[in-house]
Amino acid sequence: MKKEEGLKETEAKKLLEKYGRNELEDIGKVSSVKIIWRQVKGNFVIYLLLVAMILSFFVGKIFTAWAILGVVFAVVAAGFIQEFKAEKAINALKNMLMPITTVVRDGKEKEIPSSELVPGDLILLRNGEKVPAECILVSQTDLSLDESVLTGESKEVKKSVPKNEKNISDENKLFMGSFLVSGKCTAVVLNTGMKTQFGKIAGMISTAEKELPLQKKINQIAKIMAFVAILIAVLTGTVALLQEPLTEEYLIEIFILVIAISVAAFPVGLPLVLITTLSGGAYKMAKKNAIVNRMSAIEALGETTVVCADKTGTITKGEMTVRKVITPRREYSITGVGYKSKGDFMLDEKKIDPKKHNELNLILKTCTLCNDSKISKIQGGSEYKPNGNPTEGALLIMSAKAGIFKEDFSAESEKEIPFSSERKQMTIVVKEGGKKAVYSKGALEVVLEKCSHIIKEGEIFRMLERDRKAILSENSKLTSNSFRTLGVAFKESGFDKPEEGLVFLGIVAMEDPPRDEVKDALLLCKKAGIKVKMITGDDIQTAIAIAKQIGLQVGQTLEGHELDEMKDQTLKKIIDEITIFARVRPEHKIRIVRMLKEKGEVVTMTGDGVNDAPALKEAHVGVAMGIKGTDVSRSVADLTLKDDNFATIVDAIKEGRTTFNNMKKFVSFQLSCNYAELAILFLGVLLVPFLGWPIPLLLALQILLMNLVTDNLPAITLGFNPSSRDIMEEKPMKKKELLNKNLLTLIAFNGLLMCILTLLVFFILYNVLRGDAEYARTTALATLILLEIASAFNFRSFRKGTLTRSIFTNKPLAYASIISIAVTLAVIYTPLNIIFETTPITLLDWGITIGATFIIIFVFDILKRINEKRKFMEF
Structure with a gap:
């Protein structure tokens, strides 16, 4: 193959079959067997149940033993299903942001998934991109890389093109996983996947599972509950032993009861429900174009108090369109929208040929040659797809409207000084037809400072102070009307110092209109008490103009040079009042984040460049751009926006709040059920001497049934509660x-109310109506199951009543409740009642049971209504 033409597609397909995909083995991937083993390994509940099963076999309770074994399988299966679904959802999220690489095949540039790269591929890399495979350098411009992922040293590494193919050293190689800090290059792929240096290192690593902050909280709760459960279980067993004559069978029965109580009160489902809820929340965010890179971000999103958002491409559409070109003596307007080449050049409202206007033609040439990006025509129209920076794409579209393309020039690049966010300027030295020229573009103030001359009507003059003031005045007018401006300059001498003594050509004014959804998203932030701060590298006037268009209240503003001079103490005092930061550099962003964090704010920060990475890491939630963001910014971010849209951040915050609220609901519900069961069994034993009740009030298998069917199942579905409107x-x-304290009070109250109502039903059935233990026990079991189902519906909302809302507000909960009721009926009215030692109950008994259920619903609805008016408890 010819190196500059790359591989042929047919060759690439054969090589892909030979070498395999350019992927690392997913060492973090969890197999089904490993998930099953995780349900058993270290699971105290499983061990307790197995002991109970063996004891049941030992005393001849075969049905009970098999039933306990069934419960063991059910617990393992429930855990497996939830973890498997969570793993599947997380893997689906990973696949939503497949890395893309620009490759040359059949002599044409195209974008392909990095996983399809093969040895021999010719690839193009730019500033901020990750090296997707192990490569040999072919050409480079001002190239430096960060190889800290391999070396551990965060320093820039220079690379050079090999002098010959025989003597290739590390200095000539690009290593997979490193990224471009500056410059650009072309390279040939040498090794892919696990054959790369990065792959070999990855093969030696074993991934440690990270515990999320919420996981720690849940596990702490679980440990406390386990201790309380075992303590009360032992107390219950001790009291029970004192009530009856001691026989071997009675001792084992009480021991099994103690185990059953421990299992029932141990919140085994909490960690599983947490993972399911988090992965479900992440999946909902993904559907709204927000890809969660780290699960811990969901909690932080829900807590966000300040959003620091980039203006360009996040608040605005990111589709720059050149509207005006201003030379020292002329003002040209350009029609057309977006990335379409349809449009005319106008002067004094008359259509003109731009090629016949010397300065305008020179500006178009500069904007075309001094440009790192490319545009490719979309078939069947005048629309182009920009490949690279949106601003540079807009300049190429402007030139395309004049019929000027890069391919029209025979210019050879001799030197390039790339654009960077610090320099804010790009300059190129080219040779064309034996003549050299320098072309430069960048931020107006930066370019103007490096200009010593100006061109007027084809003649070059020394720039006077009044010329400089006139240019700055014109620029101020443009930026105050939301235009983004670039200064354009050239020269035909002094090539050893390309950015000195330039000749000023004019101003290119473009606009990037605000996104339609931003205005509503900002109103939502205001209602939610979230402060929004606009951060931009643009001029302050442009930022203010955009802020007014989107309805962002313009408070105090601050520019980059003012930040440089300001002490931290001063900035900390005024930062709350500042809504716009303009002419900001990446190092300013990290300082802004730190100051806000010191003020106690929870900060969500957006960024797209390599140098934004430290600020994204510093923020509680770093948000990278999926379209215009660099690989580096995406790799450190907690969240990636597939559409680069500010409104998507607000949607993600909403989903974060919903997920956190749902976690509070399912934790509160499950703990109140656990406490109710503990209290019923403990108080039931204490009341034996006074009421003559049988021991135990509920049997071990019945307790295990409730734990499985009415505790865990509704708790899982509470995690899918939809967002409340407010x-x-x-x-x-x-x-x-x-x-918090209020929730703990609510948990205790709900648990106590369920306990009292269940004991009351048992008293009515046993002491007042029938005096039959099995009958009273069955009715009490049915009552407690219905009370727990009703509680799940009560916990759907801490403010809205159950009776005023449809049961299908949360469809999974409605279906889970139907399953729970069906299982209960099966246990009472089918041969299963032999195993669970229940008996059929009458309509009167169901009437008492349903009456108790409505009491708990009415009580909670009344309390919610009172709380809504008085606001004495906040959850």
Whole structure:
């Protein structure tokens, strides 16, 4: 093959079959067997149940033993299904952001998934991109890389093109996983996947599973509950032993009861429900174009108090369109929208040929040659797809409207000084037809500072102070009307110092209109108590103009040079009042984030460049751009926006709040059920001497049934509760505890109420109506199951009543409740009643049971209504 033409597609396909995909073995991937083993390994509940099963076999309770074994399988299966679904959802999220590489095949540039690269492929890399495979350098411009992922040293590494193919050293290689800090290059792929240096290192690594902050909170709750459960279980067993004569069978029965109580009160489902809820929340975010890179971000999103958002491409559409070109003596306007080449050049409202206007033609040439990006025509129209920077794409579209393309020039690049966010300027030295020339573009103030001359009507003059003032005045007018401006310059001498003594050509003014959804998203932020701060590298006037268009209240503003001079203490005092930061460099962003964090704010920060990475890491939630963001920014971010849209951040915050609220609901519900069961069994034993009740009030298998069917199943479905309409009208959560004092009070009250109602039903059936233990026990079991189902519906909302809402507000909960009721009926009215030692109950008994259920619903609806008016408890 010819190196500059790359591989042929047919060759690439054969090589892909030979070498395989350019992927690392997913060492973090969890197999089904490993998921099953995780349900058993270290699971105290499983061990307790197995002991109970063996004891049941030992005393001849065969049905009970098999039933306990069934419960073991059910617990393992429930855990497996939830973890398997969570793993599947997480893998689906990973696949939504497949890395893309620009490759040359059949002599044409195209974008392909990095996984399809093969040895021999010719690839193009730019500043901020990750090296997708192990490569040999072919050509480079001002190239430096960060290889800290391999070396551990965060320093820039220079690379050079090999002098010959025989003597190739590490200095000539690009290593997979490193990224371009500056410059650009072309390279040939040498090794892919596990054959790369990066792949060999990855093969030696074993991934440690990270525990999320919420996981820690949940596990702490589980440990406390386990201790309380075992303590009360032992106390219950001790009291029970004192009530009856001691026989071997009675001792084993009490021991099994103690195990059953421990299992029932141990919140085995909490960690599983947490993972399911988080992965479900992440999947919902993905559907709204927000890809969660780290699960911990979901909690932080829900707590966000400040959003620091980039203007360009996040608040605005990111489709730059050149509207005006201003030379020292002329003002040209350009028609057309977006990336379409349809459009005319106008002067004094008359259509003109731009090629016949010397300065305008020179500006078009500069914007075309001094440009790192490319545009490719979309078939069947005048629309182009920009490949690279949106601003540079807009300049190429402007030139295309004049019929000027890069391919029209025979210019050879001799030197290039790339654009960077610090320099804000790009300059290129070219040789064309034996003549050299320098072309430069960049931020107006930066370019103007490096200009010593100006061109007027084809003649070059020394730039006077009044010329400089006139240019700055014109620029100020443009930026105050939301135009983004670039200064354009050239020269035909002094090539050893390309950026000195330039000749000023004019101003290119473009606009990037705000996104349609931003205005509503900002209103939502205002209602939610979230402050929004616009951060931009643009001029302050442009930023203010955009802010007014989108309805962002313009408070105080601050520019980059003012930040440089300002002390931290001063900035900390005024940062709350500042809504716009203009002419900001990446190092300013990290300082802004730190100051806000010191003020106690929970900060979500957006960024797209290599140098934004430190600020994204510093923020509580770093948000990278999926379209215009660099590989580096995406790799450190917690969240990636597939559409680069500010409104998507607000949607993600809403989903974060919903997920956190749902976790509070399912934790509160499950703990109140656990406490109710403990209290019923413990108080039931204590009341034996006074009421003559049988021991135990509920049997071991019945307790295990409830734990499986009515505790875990509804708890899981509470994690899928939809967002409440007013979730974005609440104040930011700001580092709220999962369980506050009010919630603990609610848990205790609900548990106590369920306990009292269940004991009351047992008293009516046993002491007042029938005096039959099995009958009273069955009715009490049915009552407790219905009370727990009703509680699940009560916990759907901490403010809205159950009776005023459809049961299908949360469809999974409705279906889970139907399953729970069906299982209960099966246990009472089918031969299963032999195993669970239940008996059929009458309509009167169901009437008492349903009456108790409505009591708990009515009580909670009344309390919610009172709380809504008085606001004496906040959850």
